[in-house]
Amino acid sequence: MPAPSGNQFWKVRSSHGRDPIFATPNQLWEACAEYFEWVELNPLYEARPFAYQGDVKVEKIAKMRAMTISGLCIFLDIARVTWAEYAKREGFSYIASQVEEIIRTQKFEGAAADLLNPNIIARELGLADKSELTGKDGAPLVPILNVTVSGA
Structure with a gap:
Protein backbone atom coordinates (compact mmCIF):
# COMPACT_ATOMS: atom_id res chain seq x y z
CA MET A 1 0.00 0.00 0.00
CA PRO A 2 1.59 3.33 -0.99
CA ALA A 3 2.04 6.23 1.40
CA PRO A 4 -0.84 8.69 1.41
CA SER A 5 -0.59 11.44 -1.19
CA GLY A 6 1.03 14.63 0.11
CA ASN A 7 2.56 12.92 3.15
CA GLN A 8 5.51 14.53 4.87
CA PHE A 9 6.77 11.58 6.90
CA TRP A 10 10.31 12.45 5.90
CA LYS A 11 10.08 15.59 8.07
CA VAL A 12 9.64 13.41 11.17
CA ARG A 13 13.27 12.25 10.99
CA SER A 14 15.47 13.77 13.65
CA SER A 15 18.47 13.81 11.31
CA HIS A 16 19.31 13.01 7.72
CA GLY A 17 22.22 10.63 7.19
CA ARG A 18 24.57 9.41 9.87
CA ASP A 19 26.33 11.79 12.20
CA PRO A 20 29.90 12.65 11.28
CA ILE A 21 32.39 10.19 12.78
CA TRP A 38 49.66 1.53 12.21
CA VAL A 39 51.46 1.80 8.85
CA GLU A 40 54.84 1.98 10.64
CA LEU A 41 54.05 -0.95 12.93
CA ASN A 42 52.65 -3.16 10.14
CA PRO A 43 55.17 -3.43 7.32
CA LEU A 44 54.62 -5.73 4.37
CA TYR A 45 56.73 -8.87 4.23
CA GLU A 46 58.60 -10.43 1.33
CA ALA A 47 59.61 -14.08 1.47
CA ARG A 48 63.23 -14.23 0.29
CA PRO A 49 65.30 -17.44 0.01
CA PHE A 50 68.86 -17.46 1.37
CA ALA A 51 71.44 -20.20 0.85
CA TYR A 52 74.36 -20.83 3.19
CA GLN A 53 76.59 -23.88 2.82
CA GLY A 54 73.93 -25.71 0.83
CA ASP A 55 71.20 -25.01 3.37
CA VAL A 56 68.33 -22.95 1.91
CA LYS A 57 66.14 -20.93 4.25
CA VAL A 58 63.25 -18.66 3.40
CA GLU A 59 63.25 -15.53 5.53
CA LYS A 60 60.59 -12.86 5.79
CA ILE A 61 62.00 -9.43 5.03
CA ALA A 62 60.04 -6.40 6.29
CA LYS A 63 59.26 -3.89 3.55
CA MET A 64 57.94 -0.37 3.88
CA ARG A 65 54.16 -0.04 3.56
CA ALA A 66 53.14 2.99 1.52
CA MET A 67 50.53 5.27 3.04
CA THR A 68 47.55 6.01 0.82
CA ILE A 69 44.35 8.01 1.11
CA SER A 70 42.45 4.82 0.24
CA GLY A 71 44.20 2.94 3.04
CA LEU A 72 43.48 5.81 5.42
CA CYS A 73 39.77 5.77 4.51
CA ILE A 74 39.59 2.02 5.10
CA PHE A 75 41.35 2.47 8.44
CA LEU A 76 38.97 5.30 9.42
CA ASP A 77 35.93 3.34 8.15
CA ILE A 78 34.81 6.16 5.89
CA ALA A 79 34.20 6.40 2.16
CA ARG A 80 36.55 8.31 -0.12
CA VAL A 81 33.79 10.86 -0.78
CA THR A 82 33.44 11.36 2.97
CA TRP A 83 37.16 12.23 3.14
CA ALA A 84 36.61 14.75 0.34
CA GLU A 85 33.71 16.26 2.31
CA TYR A 86 35.86 16.59 5.44
CA ALA A 87 38.49 18.30 3.27
CA LYS A 88 35.90 20.96 2.33
CA ARG A 89 34.65 21.64 5.86
CA GLU A 90 35.85 24.66 7.77
CA GLY A 91 38.41 23.66 10.38
CA PHE A 92 38.89 20.24 8.79
CA SER A 93 40.41 21.42 5.51
CA TYR A 94 43.77 22.25 7.12
CA ILE A 95 43.97 18.80 8.75
CA ALA A 96 43.01 17.05 5.50
CA SER A 97 45.60 19.06 3.58
CA GLN A 98 48.34 18.24 6.11
CA VAL A 99 47.43 14.55 6.08
CA GLU A 100 47.55 14.45 2.27
CA GLU A 101 50.96 16.14 2.28
CA ILE A 102 52.29 13.70 4.90
CA ILE A 103 51.11 10.76 2.78
CA ARG A 104 52.58 12.25 -0.41
CA THR A 105 55.91 12.95 1.32
CA GLN A 106 56.10 9.45 2.82
CA LYS A 107 55.59 7.87 -0.61
CA PHE A 108 58.04 10.23 -2.34
CA GLU A 109 60.78 9.72 0.25
CA GLY A 110 60.21 5.95 0.32
CA ALA A 111 60.59 5.79 -3.45
CA ALA A 112 63.62 8.11 -3.43
CA ALA A 113 65.33 5.80 -0.90
CA ASP A 114 64.33 2.77 -3.03
CA LEU A 115 62.19 1.43 -0.18
CA LEU A 116 59.10 1.61 -2.40
CA ASN A 117 58.89 0.92 -6.12
CA PRO A 118 59.87 4.24 -7.72
CA ASN A 119 57.90 3.57 -10.93
CA ILE A 120 54.65 2.84 -9.14
CA ILE A 121 55.03 5.78 -6.76
CA ALA A 122 55.95 8.17 -9.60
CA ARG A 123 52.72 7.24 -11.39
CA GLU A 124 50.74 7.50 -8.13
CA LEU A 125 52.13 10.98 -7.47
CA GLY A 126 51.71 12.10 -11.08
CA LEU A 127 55.45 12.44 -11.61
CA ALA A 128 56.58 11.57 -15.12
CA ASP A 129 59.18 12.53 -17.67
CA LYS A 130 57.20 13.76 -20.63
CA SER A 131 58.51 14.88 -23.97
CA GLU A 132 56.25 15.92 -26.77
CA LEU A 133 57.33 16.27 -30.35
CA THR A 134 55.55 18.72 -32.58
CA GLY A 135 56.06 20.34 -35.93
CA LYS A 136 56.58 24.03 -36.67
CA ASP A 137 54.68 26.32 -34.27
CA GLY A 138 53.21 23.35 -32.39
CA ALA A 139 51.56 21.80 -35.44
CA PRO A 140 51.44 18.02 -35.68
CA LEU A 141 54.36 16.24 -37.26
CA VAL A 142 53.82 15.36 -40.90
CA PRO A 143 55.86 12.50 -42.30
CA ILE A 144 57.78 13.24 -45.51
CA LEU A 145 57.77 10.40 -47.97
CA ASN A 146 60.85 9.95 -50.15
CA VAL A 147 59.76 8.32 -53.36
CA THR A 148 62.34 7.40 -55.93
CA VAL A 149 61.47 6.23 -59.38
CA SER A 150 63.89 3.74 -60.86
CA GLY A 151 64.59 2.21 -64.24
CA ALA A 152 63.56 4.69 -66.91
Missing part, protein backbone atom coordinates in the same frame (compact mmCIF):
# COMPACT_ATOMS: atom_id res chain seq x y z
CA PHE A 22 34.75 13.03 13.67
CA ALA A 23 33.04 15.93 15.41
CA THR A 24 36.19 18.05 15.66
CA PRO A 25 39.30 18.54 13.54
CA ASN A 26 41.38 17.30 16.48
CA GLN A 27 39.51 13.98 16.51
CA LEU A 28 40.20 13.58 12.80
CA TRP A 29 43.90 14.38 13.31
CA GLU A 30 44.21 11.85 16.15
CA ALA A 31 42.60 9.12 14.02
CA CYS A 32 44.92 9.93 11.10
CA ALA A 33 47.93 9.80 13.44
CA GLU A 34 46.76 6.32 14.51
CA TYR A 35 46.80 5.30 10.83
CA PHE A 36 50.35 6.65 10.42
CA GLU A 37 51.45 4.65 13.46
